[in-house]
Amino acid sequence: MRSVDDHLASVLARIQPLPPFEQHLLDAHGHRLAEDVVAPRDVPLFDNSAMDGYAVRRIDVVGADQESPAVLTVTQDIPAGTATEAEIGPGECARIMTGAPVPRGADAIVPVEWTDGWSEGTVRVHRVPEHGGHVRHMGEDIQRGQTLLTVGTVLGARQIGLLAAVGRDLVAVRPSPRVVVISTGSELVEPGVEPGPGQIPDANGYTLSAAAREAGAIVYRVGVVADDPKLLLDTIEDQLVRADLVVTTGGVSVGAYDVVKEALSGLGTVEFDRVAMQPGMPQGFGVVGPDEIPIFTLPGNPVSAYVSFELFVRPAIRKLAGYEDDLHHPVVDAICTAGFGSPGGRRQFARGVVGPAGSGGRIEVRPVGGAGSHLMGGLAQANCLISVPEEQTRVQAGDLVSVVLLDEAREVLAMMGER
Known part of the structure; x- marks a missing residue:
């Protein structure tokens, strides 16, 4: 043998x-990456507004409050999805929506709640934003050339969203x-x-x-x-x-x-x-x-x-599937709570239930079911396999044994801080 x-x-x-192959994003969901993904562009792609409000030069509103609001001329309207070449000059501002590009000359966004409301002529600003306030700056989340995901990463919803955010529609995965x-x-x-x-x-x-x-x-x-x-x-x-x-x-x-x-x-x-x-x-x-x-x-x-x-x-x-370091179930040592026999010359894999001991943070394993290879009842209860070496013919209660953790046992030991 x-x-x-x-x-x-x-x-x-x-x-x-x-071999890996390229998949569209949703088809790649749940698969493992076969490549490192590097950001092809910055995110955000451009400075844009984090609020609905007015793009201003902060210097024009310094000192403004409810009693002495700053009065600015509204020179343009910038909805999301549009761009503008016009520059904000002294005493000017632009109505701007969330996600719209910040015009040249502006260095802060005043939320509409800090003004007297929407206006096409002049607007009164009664609160001062910080420099760069409410501006999402180009590349502040992700910078071009940054490694986003590495080989072996399982693509869940969050990772798929990240790939979409940087404009990737295809990605190499392991089938x-x-x-x-x-x-x-x-x-x-x-x-x-x-x-x-x-x-x-x-x-x-x-x-x-x-x-x-x-x-x-x-x-x-x-x-x-x-x-x-x-x-x-x-x-x-x-x-x-x-x-x-x-x-x-x-x-x-x-x-x-x-x-x-x-x-x-x-x-x-x-x-x-x-x-x-x-x-x-x-x-x-x-x-x-x-x-x-x-x-x-x-x-x-x-x-x-x-x-x-x-x-x-x-x-x-x-x-x-391309795994290298996670081919096998993990093996841990545990104290066996009951004795049983094992055939000499063959490695036995007895069914067991593993979990934390009552004190000391030890791991214990309890044999379940008999040794018969037809006994499904004990197998269904088990969350591990007790591995008995070929030369050993008897396990005594209290012996330290090797235990092959099945998935359910991993969850049990994770809860007690063991791996």
């Missing part, structure tokens, strides 16, 4: 990030990997269909599809494929047009009807291995089709399939 680390390293060595999930087994039926004799609902297809979404993929779940090698190969071939990665579940052990192993072994591009882990010992990985699309063939037992996905498929999806 090969080790977990060797199998993971072999998988990741054959995965290459998807979300497209993952096709195929469940195999003649015993499977769709959830919602009453199982017949010997039949069970397809839990794996839904579990893995949801997990792939959580990893950042666009997911296409294929309906159940019966135990027919030709039908499976035809299904995979049909799906390759929309796949950056394929995941199958079931049919990879040594049974008489292990259709995935039977169908793909003949291609010569998929290797089937026994990995020293529990659950999830039978694993397969390789490429299919003329474009050599990566394919993972995972075990059929639900817990085995899920654990295998989180350990091997999730990092591959993240690498396809």
Whole structure:
């Protein structure tokens, strides 16, 4: 058997990030930047008014108050979206709207509330603005040549707005990997269909599809494929047009009807291995089709399939998406609250619930469910995997163990200030 680390390293060595491509802003929403974005222009583009009011020369209104207002001649009207070449001279002002360019000669804006109102002839100013008051100055927010966003930034609403503000309509992003999930087994039926004799609902297809979404993929779940090698190969071939990665579940052990192993072994591009882990010992990985699309063939037992996905498929999806430093779930040390056995020679990934201890700020983990690879009840409760080394056959209560944090556990530990 090969080790977990060797199998993971072999998988990741054959995965290459998807090439970036340019997207319009709204289509780029939610994607990761594949370039540093440098501001092509200043923001604001020009000095403009922050208020509805009058553009003035401050020197002309110094000393003005309610008893002795400054009286200025209104020489022009400047709505937003227009420009003016006329200059404000001594004793003059211009009516100006929010966002309109400040005319030459003016160095402050008097809000209309500080005057006797809108006027086309003369206006009385009874309060003095600061020098530059209520003027949005060119480049005060963003300066041309400034780095705004860096490679790897996830484009949310605020980042999309920033790109629009500097006039970018296209941006290079990493595409979300497209993952096709195929469940195999003649015993499977769709959830919602009453199982017949010997039949069970397809839990794996839904579990893995949801997990792939959580990893950042666009997911296409294929309906159940019966135990027919030709039908499976035809299904995979049909799906390759929309796949950056394929995941199958079931049919990879040594049974008489292990259709995935039977169908793909003949291609010569998929290797089937026994990995020293529990659950999830039978694993397969390789490429299919003329474009050599990566394919993972995972075990059929639900817990085995899920654990295998989180350990091997999730990092591959993240690498396809261009991640470099965040491929894997984080691992922390925790105090185990109960003892349990572990098979010698294989690394066990037991289900657990991790959280803060009662005192001292320690992290504790509580095993949940049994060791069986079919026990979905415990898996649904778990927020982590307890990793027990190959040489260890027993975990005692109070032992320090390594814990692989699933997404829910990260939230728990974030609340207590742990990472």
